Amino acid sequence: MIYDFIFATKELSKVVYALSICLICAIIVLKTDRLFKLSDHQGLRYFRNSFLFYGISFITRYILGGISNPLNSSYYNQLYLIIINHLSNFFIIVASLFLLYSLVWKYIDKKKRHRSFLNMQTIIIYLLSFIIVLLNYVLKMNYLFYIFQILLFTSLTIISLSNCLDKKQRNKISKYYFLTLFLGLMIWVSHLFAYLYTNLNSLFNLLIYTTNILFFMSFLISISKLTNKKNG
Numbered sequence: 001m002i003y004d005f006i007f008a009t010k011e012l013s014k015v016v017y018a019l020s021i022c023l024i025c026a027i028i029v030l031k032t033d034r035l036f037k038l039s040d041h042q043g044l045r046y047f048r049n050s051f052l053f054y055g056i057s058f059i060t061r062y063i064l065g066g067i068s069n070p071l072n073s074s075y076y077n078q079l080y081l082i083i084i085n086h087l088s089n090f091f092i093i094v095a096s097l098f099l100l101y102s103l104v105w106k107y108i109d110k111k112k113r114h115r116s117f118l119n120m121q122t123i124i125i126y127l128l129s130f131i132i133v134l135l136n137y138v139l140k141m142n143y144l145f146y147i148f149q150i151l152l153f154t155s156l157t158i159i160s161l162s163n164c165l166d167k168k169q170r171n172k173i174s175k176y177y178f179l180t181l182f183l184g185l186m187i188w189v190s191h192l193f194a195y196l197y198t199n200l201n202s203l204f205n206l207l208i209y210t211t212n213i214l215f216f217m218s219f220l221i222s223i224s225k226l227t228n229k230k231n232g
Helices: 002-039 042-066 074-108 120-138 143-165 172-196 202-231
Strands: none
Touching (some): 002 202, 042 074, 042 202, 074 143, 120 143, 143 172
């Protein structure tokens, strides 16, 4: 009875955690879209796309993943969870690649694009994400997903650091952005550590969940400051 209560509370906490991050992502998407319409800054479109896919990923993993399979079969239940897990990973990789693209788009796009979800560059993003997830499944190398995320956030951190050091781009927002991405890098290192050492206590997982919320909240604060500055 006590075990059932603890399990139910844990599952409820995951739903609240997922919904909280989805709400934060939704606000970021709305604020970024508004800021894009005011400034016409192309990088903001990809930044917006990133958090849209982050939100979809959390809905997939924690909301859809918590739904019982209607077929009521142990085999199909396992298959359902595998699909949900890999689909969530796909959305996370897409989101992280969009975040990276939001920083480097000006070096790749030679002309203004009217579609930010479906163009030649974004097709490459979707394809690369699919390949990583497929390799993760076929090779049974579940840690490949975490390593790829660490490499992505290492790149993001380095690029944002170079922006901080660039006198033309240096400002409070760029410094704040760098610290947020560095926090994201540490989160993915922690995720890999938790995957490799599955016997870690729940306090460590709680720390990861808390820093995850802090990561998304930091982006929300950044975009809110930009929006207020633009409106001011």
